[in-house]
Amino acid sequence: MSREFTSLQQMLEHIGREAASQERVTLDLVIRAVGRRSFAPLLLLVGLILFSPLSGIPGVPTIMAILVLLVALQLLLGRQYFWLPQWLLRRSISEKSLQRALHFLKRPAQVSDRWLRPRFRFLVYRTGTYVIAGICVVIALALPLMEVVPFSASMAGVALTAFGLALVAHDGLLAIIAFALTALTAGMILFSLI
Numbered sequence: 001m002s003r004e005f006t007s008l009q010q011m012l013e014h015i016g017r018e019a020a021s022q023e024r025v026t027l028d029l030v031i032r033a034v035g036r037r038s039f040a041p042l043l044l045l046v047g048l049i050l051f052s053p054l055s056g057i058p059g060v061p062t063i064m065a066i067l068v069l070l071v072a073l074q075l076l077l078g079r080q081y082f083w084l085p086q087w088l089l090r091r092s093i094s095e096k097s098l099q100r101a102l103h104f105l106k107r108p109a110q111v112s113d114r115w116l117r118p119r120f121r122f123l124v125y126r127t128g129t130y131v132i133a134g135i136c137v138v139i140a141l142a143l144p145l146m147e148v149v150p151f152s153a154s155m156a157g158v159a160l161t162a163f164g165l166a167l168v169a170h171d172g173l174l175a176i177i178a179f180a181l182t183a184l185t186a187g188m189i190l191f192s193l194i
Helices: 008-019 027-034 039-051 060-076 095-115 127-146 152-169 172-193
Strands: 024-026 092-094
Touching (some): 008 027, 008 039, 008 095, 024 027, 024 095, 027 039, 039 060, 060 127, 092 095, 127 172, 152 172
Antiparallel strands (some): 024 092
16 A cells, blocks of 8 residues: 655654564565555655664665665566565564664654755656666665765665655755765765775
8 A cells, every 4th residue: 555645754653653562673564654656755765764873784775775776677667566575575673773763863854844845846757757766776786885885875865865755745956956965975985985
């Protein structure tokens, strides 16, 4: 079932409620909370995970890369529902770690919810969505490398979050900012490897 969220805060609160009282929270549970049909909330979810302290856990950026790659490729192929392998959906973290990450994201969510609004819609519909999905494929392919470049996975998380928010809020200006963040992250990685 796909859910429509009117704000980032609403999505985070819904995830927190769905995860409450679970000892371990699987990726499947979190994805079901945001909806398996919609590319935007899934992209936003991955971006938030990478932006949060969870990105410091070894392997998390690579798992998120696989998730972004699978979802973005399926969007580019025009699928209505996203298929994900069971081994990926069974990945889990402690409920306490998830709640801590959600709490960390609460304040940024409040700030972003005040600024988002529909504008430059041509950047977040049809062709714009496919361009965003293509860029997300490139980010996903680079994420495993980002595990060794300090803070780069978090920067990629900010870019993915911005793309997700742009699609959720139909905010093309935010999509432009996300394109710039992606370029900045790529530059940061290249500079650190030289």
